[in-house]
Amino acid sequence: MHILTTQAQMQQAAHDLRRQSRRIGFVPTMGNLHEGHLSLIRLARQHADTVIVSIFVNPTQFGPTEDYAAYPRTLDADLAICRREGVHLIYHPPVTEIYPPDASVTLAETSLAQTLCGAARPGHFNGVCTVVAILFNTIRPHLAVFGQKDAQQLRIIRRMVRDLAYPIQILASPTIREPDGLALSSRNRHLTPPQRAQATVLHRALTLAQANFAAGQRDPRQLENDMRQLIQQAPDARIDYISIVDDQTLAPLTAPITRPALAALAVWIGQPRLIDNTTLTP
Structure with a gap:
């Protein structure tokens, strides 16, 4: 080499x-x-x-x-x-x-x-x-x-x-994850043990969005609110953004989802700022 x-x-x-x-x-x-x-x-x-x-x-x-x-x-x-x-x-x-x-x-x-x-x-x-x-x-x-x-x-x-x-x-x-769903990131090493446990809330929020979407929920604001409520349960979480956007243009969606969308979020867990995303396809 x-x-x-x-x-x-x-x-x-x-x-x-x-x-x-x-x-x-x-x-x-x-x-x-x-x-x-x-x-x-x-x-x-x-x-x-x-x-x-x-x-x-x-x-x-x-x-x-x-x-x-x-x-x-x-x-x-x-x-x-x-x-x-x-x-x-x-x-x-x-x-x-x-x-x-x-x-x-x-x-x-x-x-x-x-x-x-x-x-x-x-x-x-x-x-x-x-x-x-x-x-x-x-x-x-x-x-x-x-x-x-x-x-x-x-x-x-x-x-x-x-x-x-x-x-x-x-x-x-594809995104590589820990067994509990946390996306691998160089920033993860800066999490304390309690924060590391809380950090799984990002993946859990996206999984919730996927489940709600599969059950028929198409209102992007409601999907975002559901993710926000879950993330706010983590005591060290501070939300930068939670957004559902068009999968290609990345423009925020406000009308019911009829084409592929990207659910994306950025959340501080203590000091580290973590990001994750998933696609929502009708």
Whole structure:
């Protein structure tokens, strides 16, 4: 497994791989890898000859009140995991390699990013789109894998690939969960034992929405209210948003649901902010 740290190295490696007719699968990460990331790597391995993983904590997707410096850096453990999973190449650049000191160009998605986490974290998806575009341009993958847990991000990246004509296939990997339903996240490790027990309320709320929907409830406001009432029973829960939106446009739904919808929520359990989602299909 090779570890590259500069754009020049990475671009040369990508050029050589393409000359060898190798199909490149790419998994972008910020490190601190867990089983959810491994599912992305394994899916990439199924569809590509060469798997490249980036490990880069992207400063531009952190807001002014979000602690970029505190994000866990676990490079040695991440490299061991990638080696074990058969990753061929790691791209681990310093910040100055991605963003020169006088960098002045960014990308902005102006439709899908207006709701959910885009509304709660202004500028977040501008940072995501910018860094992913830079990584795509550097690595030139044939395909890239993103998780369905970050449903809004997945849709925004697909829109970016379409609108900017990237010849890249975007694969979606299902959300990986603990046995009690909690979606795997790097933030879970910051939960205290009592908070960890309470955190299952996110999945339970989505399961309730699915059950009510299957029983015939089509009023998005009622579905949201039912989820809210359940989550509020957790003493350390503080709701950022609970929203049912159109599955494609991510626009909030107010009329009875007649087409696929996305039930999405973001909830603080103590300090960690957790997200989860599920689809509701008539």
